[in-house]
Amino acid sequence: MKHPAPEQWMDWLYQELPPEQHHELEAHLAMCADCRQQVDAWRQTMGALDEWQVPAPARARTRVPMLVRWAAAAVIVLGIGIGIGRLTAPPVDPTALRAEWQADLRGQIAALQAANERAREHDRAAFAAALDALDEQQTTAWSRLREDLETVALAAENRLYQTERQLVQLVSFTPSTTDQPTP
Amino acid sequence: MTDEQAMWRVQTQDDPEAFTHLVHRWRDAIHRLCARMTGDEHRAEDLAQEAFTRLYARRKEWQPAAKISTWLWRVAVNLCHDELRRRGRRGETSLEQVEEEAELPAHLAVVEGTPDESLADADRAVIVRQALMRLPETHRPVVILKHYEGLKFREIAEVLGIPEGTAKSRMFEALGMLNRRLAPKFKDEYPGAQDALANPRSRRMRL
Numbered sequence: 194m195k196h197p198a199p200e201q202w203m204d205w206l207y208q209e210l211p212p213e214q215h216h217e218l219e220a221h222l223a224m225c226a227d228c229r230q231q232v233d234a235w236r237q238t239m240g241a242l243d244e245w246q247v248p249a250p251a252r253a254r255t256r257v258p259m260l261v262r263w264a265a266a267a268v269i270v271l272g273i274g275i276g277i278g279r280l281t282a283p284p285v286d287p288t289a290l291r292a293e294w295q296a297d298l299r300g301q302i303a304a305l306q307a308a309n310e311r312a313r314e315h316d317r318a319a320f321a322a323a324l325d326a327l328d329e330q331q332t333t334a335w336s337r338l339r340e341d342l343e344t345v346a347l348a349a350e351n352r353l354y355q356t357e358r359q360l361v362q363l364v365s366f367t368p369s370t371t372d373q374p375t376p
Numbered sequence: 377m378t379d380e381q382a383m384w385r386v387q388t389q390d391d392p393e394a395f396t397h398l399v400h401r402w403r404d405a406i407h408r409l410c411a412r413m414t415g416d417e418h419r420a421e422d423l424a425q426e427a428f429t430r431l432y433a434r435r436k437e438w439q440p441a442a443k444i445s446t447w448l449w450r451v452a453v454n455l456c457h458d459e460l461r462r463r464g465r466r467g468e469t470s471l472e473q474v475e476e477e478a479e480l481p482a483h484l485a486v487v488e489g490t491p492d493e494s495l496a497d498a499d500r501a502v503i504v505r506q507a508l509m510r511l512p513e514t515h516r517p518v519v520i521l522k523h524y525e526g527l528k529f530r531e532i533a534e535v536l537g538i539p540e541g542t543a544k545s546r547m548f549e550a551l552g553m554l555n556r557r558l559a560p561k562f563k564d565e566y567p568g569a570q571d572a573l574a575n576p577r578s579r580r581m582r583l
Contacts, residue, residue, distance in 0.1 A: 200544035209528060235548070238555040241562050242523050244500035245508070247411045249404045250421050 196228055197221060206235060379444040387435045398444065399428050405525060406452045412520045413456035415509045423459060427452040449527075449535045453517050460513065500562070507557040515550040518543055 197205075197218055204210045205218045222229050377397060385394035406427050410420035430451050431444075438447065508516060517536060521527045522543075529547070533540040 199548040200541060203544045203547045204529070207522060207529075234555050234559070235551045237562070238551050238558055239523060241500075241558045242504060242508075242519070242554070244497070245412070245504040246501070247408045247417060247420075250407060250417075 196225065202228075202232060202235070206232070206239070380440065383435070383438055383444045384440060386432065387438055390435075395432060398431070402445070402448055403428070406448060408524065409449070409452050409517075409520055410456055412505075412508060412524060413453065413516060414459055415505055419459070423452065423455050427455055430455075446531065446534050449521065449525075450537075453535065456517075457513060503558065503561050507554050510557065511550055511553060515546045515553070518546040519550045519554070522547055 201210075201214075201218060205215060208215075210218065222232060377394070379398060379401060382391075382394040382397045382401075385391035386398070403424055407417075407420050407424040410423040410427075411417040414420060414423065427448060431448060438444070508519065511519065518532055521532045521535065522529065527535070529540050529543045532543045536543065538546075
């Protein structure tokens with residue numbers, strides 16, 4: 194029996210033969226166990242090849258700005274995450290969950306209040322220190338002013354005293370006869 | 377608009393819409409080819425992009441009598457050969473080698489005759505990819521263009537610049553090589569495959 198060449202079987206397997214030749218090879222296959230076995234092996238290999246499918250790379254279908262694409266991707270990922278979380282999470286007791294959340298929230302609020310109080314106390318201390326410093330500055334300025342005024346007052350008093358003495362001397366002055374001009 | 381009409385517009389008018397038409401029409405197919413040639417689906421995206429870049433850059437060289445698909449397939453195959461040669465020169469480890477060196481689970485190890493009872497889809501895809509990547513570079517594009525992309529042997533011969541008979545002989549040689557690798561892995565699903573290998577005439581035929 195003359196067997197078809199492997200090249201012919203390739204044409205037959207991939208449907209490239211004219212109908213007449215295709216039927217001829219089919220008829221041969223029906224009565225030739227060797228060819229049938231070989232063709233089966235090729236077919237099985239062809240079937241195995243189909244196991245590797247390459248998916249098309251993901252592409253944006255419309256021209257959307259990159260930021261919007263990332264935002265959309267983030268929303269999708271977040272949604273998937275939430276969905277998976279909801280699906281895979283064990284059943285939740287709302288009362289227990291609420292109690293747990295309340296305790297947690299109360300703890301957080303107390304911590305925030307304490308931190309707030311500490312911050313306020315710190316501000317208050319800083320403000321008081323600033324006022325004290327200001328008071329001290331003013332006190333120093335007042336005392337210097339007072340000293341200056343006292344100095345001025347003393348100087349003025351001294352000057353008045355001297356002026357008064359000069360006036361008294363002037364009033365008590367009597368000119369001598371020798372000093373009178375001759376007519 | 378046919379591919380050739382689109383290419384004519386690209387060639388004569390630098391028509392961006394016509395070029396977009398060609399890209400949309402062929403990008404997935406070229407990506408698949410590059411992924412199967414290199415075994416790297418992500419790198420294949422760059423290679424596909426490079427193929428279209430070359431198509432545009434060399435648009436003036438296109439002869440209107442030539443099929444644009446043939447030209448595009450040829451450019452992509454050549455790019456993949458270049459990529460594989462570059463990898464070889466750089467001594468890069470392919471994904472296939474990494475998988476093989478990383479102590480695959482027993483059911484994935486490439487040991488002929490190992491029975492596989494329940495291969496997951498992903499495992500089967502890995503095995504097929506490994507088997508394809510081990511084909512000679514002369515045979516791999518024939519299998520990819522014929523089996524996965526459905527080209528006629530005549531078209532494959534034209535793309536690769538070989539006689540049609542050579543394309544067919546490379547195809548059955550490749551199927552024989554693949555059979556020897558895949559039959560033990562897929563034994564339970566394709567029980568007749570190994571029997572064919574035991575047949576004396578089959579051994580003669582599979583080279």
